[in-house]
Amino acid sequence: xxxxxxxxxxxxxxxxxxxxxxxxxxxxxxxxxxxxxxxxxxxxxxxxxxxxxxxxxxxxxxxxxxxxxxxxxxxxxxxxxxxxxxxxxxxxxxxxxxxxxxxxxxxxxxxxxxxxxxxxxxxxxxxxxxxxxxxxxxxxxxxxxxxxxxxxxxxxxxxxxxxxxxxxxxxxxxx
Numbered sequence: 364x365x366x367x368x369x370x371x372x373x374x375x376x377x378x379x380x381x382x383x384x385x386x387x388x389x390x391x392x393x394x395x396x397x398x399x400x401x402x403x404x405x406x407x408x409x410x411x412x413x414x415x416x417x418x419x420x421x422x423x424x425x426x427x428x429x430x431x432x433x434x435x436x437x438x439x440x441x442x443x444x445x446x447x448x449x450x451x452x453x454x455x456x457x458x459x460x461x462x463x464x465x466x467x468x469x470x471x472x473x474x475x476x477x478x479x480x481x482x483x484x485x486x487x488x489x490x491x492x493x494x495x496x497x498x499x500x501x502x503x504x505x506x507x508x509x510x511x512x513x514x515x516x517x518x519x520x521x522x523x524x525x526x527x528x529x530x531x532x533x534x535x536x537x538x
């Protein structure tokens with residue numbers, strides 16, 4: 364689902380630790396924003412980033428050329444949050460991360476379905492990137508850079524996840 368703009372009313376901001384319902388993988392999930400600092404309890408599930416180019420564009424990726432998301436990846440053994448970010452951006456978006464700023468964490472809890480009881484934690488970043496020539500080697504066949512003002516219209520979001528994306532975009536200074 365595409366949204367044409369991120370919510371702009373401050374009263375609609377997702378507060379720290381406030382949960383929002385996000386149905387996924389046949390289950391009832393709750394996602395919450397956690398500020399940077401103390402890592403919330405749960406399984407380390409990787410890093411996602413708003414990758415911003417020097418031209419004030421945001422890098423989006425797609426597996427099908429229709430639904431465009433922000434790049435991210437799961438950690439490999441022993442990787443720090445930042446090392447996961449840097450490797451995943453290179454693999455998924457052919458983007459070299461320069462400066463990176465952690466915006467916070469998203470903690471997801473599954474309340475029902477096959478993954479009931481599972482708790483996942485992802486780090487969320489703003490990364491200043493340089494794009495390499497597009498030569499995909501992994502599962503992502505499509506990449507594009509969109510002007511920051513077009514991000515909300517271009518970014519595909521899971522049902523219910525808009526408050527998380529909106530909070531992340533505001534924390535990144537791009538909403």
